[in-house]
Amino acid sequence: MYLGLTFVHVPFRTSEHAPDVDWDSFLGFGHGEMTLGELMSLDSAKVVHLPPRRLDTQRAVEELSHMVSRTRHRDDLVFHQGRGVYLGVSLEQSSLMPSVYRQKYxxxxxxxxxxxxxxxxxxxxxxxxxxxxxxxxxxxxxxxxxxxxxxxxxxxxxxxxxxxxxxxxxxxxxxxxxxxxxxxxxxxxxxxxxxxxxxxxxxxxxxxxxxxxxxxxxxxxxxxxxxxxxxxxxxxxxxxxxxxxxxxxxxxxxxxxxxxxxxxxxxxxxxxxxxxxxxxx
Missing domain, CATH: 3.40.50 (Rossmann fold)
Incomplete structure (x- = not known):
């Protein structure tokens, strides 16, 4: 959870080093997670595209929090921040993720x-x-x-x-x-x-x-x-x-x-x- 939101699994991009490998299926990190595709297949889902920004400062994170709280008035909203953007928090907690990765793998x-x-x-x-x-x-x-x-x-x-x-x-x-x-x-x-x-x-x-x-x-x-x-x-x-x-x-x-x-x-x-x-x- 972050800002009161949950996250969906976005499949791995194709790697230019191994274009024929389906890393998403091989690693299994999406097992048990809702995917973006599944969520978007819901007729009621509405996407809110957030403006691209670096989220490595406290001010930027506070601005994101304000946008989410101001917009979030329904349960079927999908906030899309874009790919390759790191939030200013430790999403991949070193104490938690190894066991999650291991179980899925x-x-x-x-x-x-x-x-x-x-x-x-x-x-x-x-x-x-x-x-x-x-x-x-x-x-x-x-x-x-x-x-x-x-x-x-x-x-x-x-x-x-x-x-x-x-x-x-x-x-x-x-x-x-x-x-x-x-x-x-x-x-x-x-x-x-x-x-x-x-x-x-x-x-x-x-x-x-x-x-x-x-x-x-x-x-x-x-x-x-x-x-x-x-x-x-x-x-x-x-x-x-x-x-x-x-x-x-x-x-x-x-x-x-x-x-x-x-x-x-x-x-x-x-x-x-x-x-x-x-x-x-």
Whole structure:
């Protein structure tokens, strides 16, 4: 609820990176929600188009509240703010949304299963390296690449710390929209799988299943991390107000710039593997 209103689900737009993928059906985030299309099919529904505005200041939010309260004199009004506009409130609460995402995603997988990670007895580590769109930004000297590009050294440092104290066989999943050659230096475990081509839904699902996920600055992997129940290694400094990532503060989200240890990661990962195998039994 916000301003006394409820929200409807607007299906995902088609991604230019994977135009053939129906992300709305795959993720299942619309399950149990009323969609905009369903609401607009009601003969009594009336749309009120609100003027486009940035809603990142208190004054702008107060003006929106005034417009809604002044106009709202019936129950079948639809206030349309437009796409791509963030309200000046934390709509994606970091303490609430992971469980909501997870429940909806699990329902989607019950209807359209994906294969498990193999071998199931191994510990599975996923590392997501964003390259495709951000590489183009880097090449163009675009300032937006600054927070999105992460050098391989960031990943190799973490992977070496994990490798040197791995308690058992580990399968490393390297997930990227770049080329295999670009991530070749990350092959630091005996068992490595590179997901650089193919269906991006397979890569996303793998990130939701791994025991340890080393995420990049990407909503793709961070959303998968919110669904996943394993360990997530991230930088807390990414959680800036303007990026609105809303990283959870729970113990399964470890700050790589903090006092994390490989032993703590593997201990949590081992517990996750037990739970993963129990669910498969």
């Amino acid at each position: 699990l329902h989607a997988r019950s209807r359209s299963p994906r294969p498990p990670l193999t071998p199931e007895s191994n510990l599975h580590v996923g590392v997501h390296v964003r390259r495709g769109d951000v590489a183009a930004l880097m090449g163009a000297g675009d300032a937006r690449a600054e927070m999105r590009w992460i050098d391989l050294g960031y990943y190799t440092h973490i992977l070496r710390r994990l490798r040197d104290s791995a308690p058992c066989d580990v399968t490393l999943h390297i997930l990227t929209d770049g080329t295999e050659q670009e991530v070749d230096d990350l092959r630091l475990f005996d068992h490595c799988l590179v997901h650089a081509t193919g269906d991006p839904r397979d890569a996303f699902h793998a990130m939701t299943q791994v025991d340890v996920l080393i995420s990049g600055t990407s909503a793709f992997s961070l959303t998968a991390g919110k669904i996943a129940t394993g360990v997530k290694l991230v930088r807390r400094s990414w959680d800036r107000h303007d990026y609105r990532l809303h990283l959870p503060r729970t113990s399964d989200w470890m700050d790589v710039d903090g006092n994390w240890t490989a032993a703590a990661v593997w201990e949590a990962a081992a517990r996750h593997r037990v739970e993963r195998l129990r669910r498969r039994a």
